[in-house]
Amino acid sequence: MEFSTFVFYFFAAVLVVAGLRVITARNPVHAALFLVLAFFSAGGIWLLLSAEFLAITLVMVYVGAVMVLFLFVVMMLDIDFARLREGFWKYLPLGAVIGALLAIEMGLVLMKGFGGKEVAAAAATITNVTEPIECSNNICELGRVLYTEYAYPFELAALVLLVAMVAAVSLTLRRRSGKYAEKYISPEAQIAARSEDRMILVKMASEKEEPEEPAAGAQPGKAGQ
């Protein structure tokens, strides 16, 4: 076994285990951290394929930005773990049967496939090899195919991102009016407020406190604007 093959199997094993733990971990924070591990191992496999730019981008963008943001969200939200686990045992038998069936079927099919035959050998004769690219570096090569061969899907992907933006805005943006207006506080109005406008002192004769309404004592005299 060559050294690179060994490294591949190492990363692949870590990737599979981490991927499994992402969906089996009970704590979302752990799941997110396992996803980080999965990204790292995927990055390692890409490095083996000498796609170093993609590997670094994966780690920087997904681990550095997306997952950190995700962890923040998970930590800030108050997630009820007990409720998340609710129904797990109820659905487990059916899920386990279906999962086992799927696994057996996939196993049966794959036992026959991926053996001896050289995968993609058939295609190698058909795909016309493009003119050799003079680039020696990864980014240059990517840029070349991205803006020539793959220009069409590249532009389309940009539009898919636009969809995400429009959808997020349309589902969440609320103009400050109607029943949400009270959440908005104008700083000018706050600074300009004076105590005389807000509080009225009322003189009244002292009374003996009645025990029948104890909560009424908490009410301030008269407030409001």
Place this chain on the structure above:
Amino acid sequence: MNFDVSNLYAATAEIFVAIMILMVMLVTAFARDIARGLAYSLAQLTLIIAAFITFFTLDAEAKSEFAFNNMFVHDLAGSILKLMVYLSMMVALIYGRGYLADRKIERPEYYLLALLTTLGMMVMITANHLLVLYVGLEMMSLSLYALVAFDRDAVRSTEAGMKYFVLGALASGLLLYGMSMIYGATGSLELSVVKQAVPGADSAVLLFGLVFLVAGVSFKLGVAPFHMWVPDVYQGSPTAVTLILSSAPKLAAFAMAMRLLGGALPDLAEHWQTMLMLVVVASIVLGNFAALAQRNIKRMLAYSGISHMGFMLMGLLSGDGMGYSSAMFYAIAYALMTLAAFGMVVLLSREGFEAENIEDFKGLNRRNSWFALLMLFVMFSMAGIPFFVGFFAKFSVLQAVIQAGHLWIAVLAVLMSLIGAFYYLRVVKFMYFDEPADSAPLNASGELLVMLSINGVAIALLGLMPGTLMQWCEGAMKVTFAAAVGG
């Protein structure tokens, strides 16, 4: 590898729609008070001009042309399906506008997302590359998820959106996994290269991928056993969105099935036809029986949609040109019928009242006999009663499936459509023989009334003269599959 500018001519319609999307976005961001009207008009204008572009670049005789390094295919089938998509979207926007305005949820983003989903469908229809197909599919689906949840203050709508999103993401995952297997076995993402590489590739891996591809396509078509989302999403989303959801995406999903299964994997036909056979039988049985039990008309139409999509897939079982063209005819006919049916639901609804139950159609004949007649057309056509377009659609797929030698499926399909006739005719009975439960006059915009009348009459007229549309479909499939053979 260079980029040739002449590539752009092939995709004129797509580029035009993309530019107009950006225009609509910019214009509506600054035009505050008139943004809604402006977005609506611009969206309709975009669809009309795109239809002109597609119509004038349509060439019935020519072979398929490829662009963008064979990622884009321009052929007659694509042009016809795109024209039908524009038409469905135009009709859906006309029907839906008043509905949204009445419920105070008409925001310009609705039209923007509708245009984006249209662009996604166009990309899917003209894709000749797995990557492009997938990107188009995601563009369509992501916009639809947002549209389903568009009534964001209603629990029902957001729940439907969430359900559709989670299940849709799962289906996309299945589809991608299938695509990666096909890529692994054949070494190419380009559909025509995949086709040539299939005979020499590892068949076990191909089959493994094929199962996932069929599952993904079935989910997007909403056929059993991948139909779970259909009734809930149809019922939960605002009717204006159900209109979009039930019509044009089915055309795009048909195009996806045709290009993937028929165009790229014809050598595996015996395998995917066996899988589709199961899907077809499950859909027509389950769809029709479940529809019987529904009291809610949106759910009833959802289940009837499942059975209709099962019927449509029957056309693919024969795997020859005639089968594909009958399936295409079915998809187009279904889009027309479902638009009219949900259009009627919109027509009967008004501010603060959703005409969701079948009982709401009671006595429609007394309230407005013209629209009762149109609804009768739609229901008869969906049931497959002769001389409406639905009859010819069913007839042609049955013919195809018998020719393919699956007589028992044809017999079963006829039996099931007899059962289906019951729930369609029940609506007709309510309209004509029952007392009106609700005597409020129908108030809808003139646009809606005119369009709905045209739609209903079109169903009847196409039933009397299905020849032209049928010829178009046949011609289109001849071109597409002739080109696929020649490479």
